[in-house]
Amino acid sequence: MPKVSIIVPNYNHEKFLKGRLDSIVHQTFTDFELIILDDHSSDDSVSIISTYQTQYPNLIRFVPSTKNSGSPFKQWDRGIALAKGELIWIAESDDLSSISFLEYSVPFFERNENLGMVVVKSNAIDATGGQISEFHPMFNGYESKLFKATSSGLNYFNGDEFVKDYLAYKCLIPNVSGTLFRKSAYLNAGGLNLNFKRNGDYDLYFRMLYQSDIGFLNKSLNSTRYHDDKLTASNNAQSFKEVSTILKPVFDKLKLSASKRLEIMSFYFTVYKYDIFLNDAFTFKEKVTIFQNLSNLSGLLHFKFLKLLLQRGRINLSKIIKS
Structure with missing residues (x-):
């Protein structure tokens, strides 16, 4: 063998x-x-x-x-x-x-x-x-x-x-x-x-x-x-959703504080925000779904995400509240 x-x-x-x-x-x-x-x-x-x-x-x-x-x-x-x-x-x-x-x-x-x-x-x-x-x-x-x-x-x-x-x-x-x-x-x-x-x-x-x-x-x-086969924005959206799913049980197992979760998720938020949150190829519903995945990991990033979309003039606050 x-x-x-x-x-x-x-x-x-x-x-x-x-x-x-x-x-x-x-x-x-x-x-x-x-x-x-x-x-x-x-x-x-x-x-x-x-x-x-x-x-x-x-x-x-x-x-x-x-x-x-x-x-x-x-x-x-x-x-x-x-x-x-x-x-x-x-x-x-x-x-x-x-x-x-x-x-x-x-x-x-x-x-x-x-x-x-x-x-x-x-x-x-x-x-x-x-x-x-x-x-x-x-x-x-x-x-x-x-x-x-x-x-x-x-x-x-x-x-x-x-x-x-x-x-x-x-x-x-x-x-x-x-x-x-x-x-x-x-x-x-x-x-x-x-x-x-x-x-x-x-x-x-x-x-x-x-x-x-x-x-x-x-x-x-x-x-x-590194060569020409670049990831598309849709691949990055999928990646962000998967990272959210993967890290949730890890954070819970490690009993991480809210501030530590914010610190870690801020990295991913920074990496993906231009490919996803500021990408007009994604619908409002898709962005909210990703936002909800994020909220499961760091509630403190709710406000960053909301502020980001409000600044872009893409979102109605009543829709966020209803969702």
């Missing part, structure tokens, strides 16, 4: 596939299997994958779909169900990694039986592979806290403490390609909630870390690629 199962979920990433697959098949740690999934791509992805499968027949399992699933998380879940390894690496098809990714990250699981996942330092690259930033943008302000030198090489966090002090504020596991985790931790957490279309990973990480620990490795072993 392989130690690691590497899962590459792909959809229409022909221009990135060769670089991604080369960074995997040349890993210096070799006790792994490679499962490549294709979600019914319309480009030349299948042909590229088939070439690699022919070249590495004993390494690669290729599992194409006959129709598009409409969800990357369905592909993740499908790959994990097929995986034989103790450890899982979901290596997204548009990202890149160092060929030493597994060599540096695998040993920590053998030393720490409660360790559920290791997150490596990730930089951000553009479509051509040029570096945009040394750290993934989501780590901004947290770099020195997460990626600091330790005697073991791994900055180790108790799972519950990491949820309370870090993950509740924002998803500081921002790129699954930069994460190696135990399959048992995934299964014990109940796996992915496939009802979530945009933030299924964030929901999963909370449940995994309630019962296992996490470590951050200060080695730049992963590259998150």
Whole structure:
């Protein structure tokens, strides 16, 4: 049985596939299997994958779909169900990694039986592979806290403490390609909630870390690629609704004060307000629905939202009262 199962979920990433697959098949740690999934791509992805499968027949399992699933998380879940390894690496098809990714990250699981996942330092690259930033943008302000030198090489966090002090504020596991985790931790957490279309990973990480620990490795072993496939405003609206649903039980479990809820939700409010609240593509009813989701998390943000819409002259106060 392989130690690691590497899962590459792909959809229409022909221009990135060769670089991604080369960074995997040349890993210096070799006790792994490679499962490549294709979600019914319309480009030349299948042909590229088939070439690699022919070249590495004993390494690669290729599992194409006959129709598009409409969800990357369905592909993740499908790959994990097929995986034989103790450890899982979901290596997204548009990202890149160092060929030493597994060599540096695998040993920590053998030393720490409660360790559920290791997150490596990730930089951000553009479509051509040029570096945009040394750290993934989501780590901004947290770099020195997460990626600091330790005697073991791994900055180790108790799972519950990491949820309370870090993950509740924002998803500081921002790129699954930069994460190696135990399959048992995934299964014990109940796996992915496939009802979530945009933030299924964030929901999963909370449940995994309630019962296992996490470590951050200060080695730049992963590259998150930013390219032309931008999220639309409607995707952002879906994301905001999902974040609201995910964080409500977390806030209740942690017994967070009203001021702490306001502090956390103000971040999301700032991130999404121009894409949703100030977007004329959304109807009044849609905006009120999102507003109600927000109110479940921080009643204090009611007033910010109401003020925002009143300033825009888009809303009738009587409608808010009736709703």
